[in-house]
Amino acid sequence: GAVVSQHPSWVICKSGTSVKIECRSLDFQATTMFWYRQFPKQSLMLMATSNEGSKATYEQGVEKDKFLINHASLTLSTLTVTSAHPEDSSFYICSARGTSGSKGNEQFFGPGTRLTVL
Amino acid sequence: GEDVEQSLFLSVREGDSSVINCTYTDSSSTYLYWYKQEPGAGLQLLTYIFSNMDMKQDQRLTVLLNKKDKHLSLRIADTQTGDSAIYFCAEDKGNTGKLIFGQGTTLQVKP
Numbered sequence: 747g748a749v750v751s752q753h754p755s756w757v758i759c760k761s762g763t764s765v766k767i768e769c770r771s772l773d774f775q776a777t778t779m780f781w782y783r784q785f786p787k788q789s790l791m792l793m794a795t796s797n798e799g800s801k802a803t804y805e806q807g808v809e810k811d812k813f814l815i816n817h818a819s820l821t822l823s824t825l826t827v828t829s830a831h832p833e834d835s836s837f838y839i840c841s842a843r844g845t846s847g848s849k850g851n852e853q854f855f856g857p858g859t860r861l862t863v864l
Numbered sequence: 865g866e867d868v869e870q871s872l873f874l875s876v877r878e879g880d881s882s883v884i885n886c887t888y889t890d891s892s893s894t895y896l897y898w899y900k901q902e903p904g905a906g907l908q909l910l911t912y913i914f915s916n917m918d919m920k921q922d923q924r925l926t927v928l929l930n931k932k933d934k935h936l937s938l939r940i941a942d943t944q945t946g947d948s949a950i951y952f953c954a955e956d957k958g959n960t961g962k963l964i965f966g967q968g969t970t971l972q973v974k975p
Contacts (some may be wrong), residue, residue: 752906778961789952789965790907839906843961853963855899855907 748774750842752856759830760864766826767859769840775820776842780853781813784837796823830863837861868955870966877974882940884969886953889934893955896929897963898938901950910938910951940971948973 749772759765769779777798782790794804794815802815812834814826823842827834837860841853868888876882888896894915899907913920913927913936920927926939936953950970954963 750906780962789967790963792962792964795960795962841907841963852909852912853961854909857906858904860904 748772748842748844748852748854750776750840750854750856752838752840752859754859755857756860756862758862758864761831762829764826764828765830765861766824767838767840767861769823769825769842769856771821771842771844771854774842774844774854776823776844777820778843779817779823780841780843781815781823781825782839782841784839784858786837790839793825827861830861832863835861835863867957867964868953868966870951870953870969872967873970873972875972875974876943878943878945880943882938882943882947882971882973884938884940884951884953884971886936886938886966887934888936888953888955888964888966890955890957890964891931891934892958894959895956896927896936897954897956898925898927898936899952899954899965901952901968903949907952943971943973945973945975947971 753768779796781793784790794802796802796817798817804810817823839858841855897912898910924941928937950968952968954965
C-alpha cells in the first residue's frame, strides 16, 4: 500500500515561534495533499487543499497567513504554523491523493503531528 | 449542523457483531469511506463504497448504503479487542477529494 509520512511526529514550541510540519508520499506521486487538524476527542477538520505547483486552497475560517502551505514537489507538502499560540495546539494530519489508478481516488493519511504550544 | 453525523460511543462484547451508523448530507458524494483511528495515530482506511452500490463486504467488514435515506453503516463481525478504536465515516463532498468526517464513534470491545 501507499505510505505517507509526517515529520516531526510531535513538537513542543514556545508561543510566538513558527513550526514547520512536513508531509511526504514515500512510494507514489501526490498531485494533491490535504491538511487536517484534529482537537482531542473531535473529528478531523479540513484546513486546506495543497496542489503541487500552485497556491493552496484554504477552507473558510482558516487563516492562510497563519498556516502557510507549500507543495513544492509531487512528494512533499509543508505546513508552517507561524507565530504559534497555545490555541494552535492540536493534532495535524495530512493526506495525499495519487495521480492515477487505484491511488487516484483514495487518500492515504500520514500518522499525524502533535503540536503543543506553551 | 454537521454534514456527517455518527453516534459517539458503542460498547460490545468480544465475538459479537458491531454496527456503527452514519448519516450524511451530500447526495452527490461518489465515494463514502470508513476510517479507523487508534490512539495517537493517523487514520487507516478500512473500506469504501461507491455510491451506486448497496452493499460491500470485505472479510469481517460489511458496509451498507441506503442512498435514499443517506445512511451508511459499518458492520464488524466477530469483533475483537484489537478492533477497539475510533471509527470515522467520511463523504467526498462534491467529489473534490475534500473529505468531510463525522464526529467519530468510539468502539469499546469488552473481553
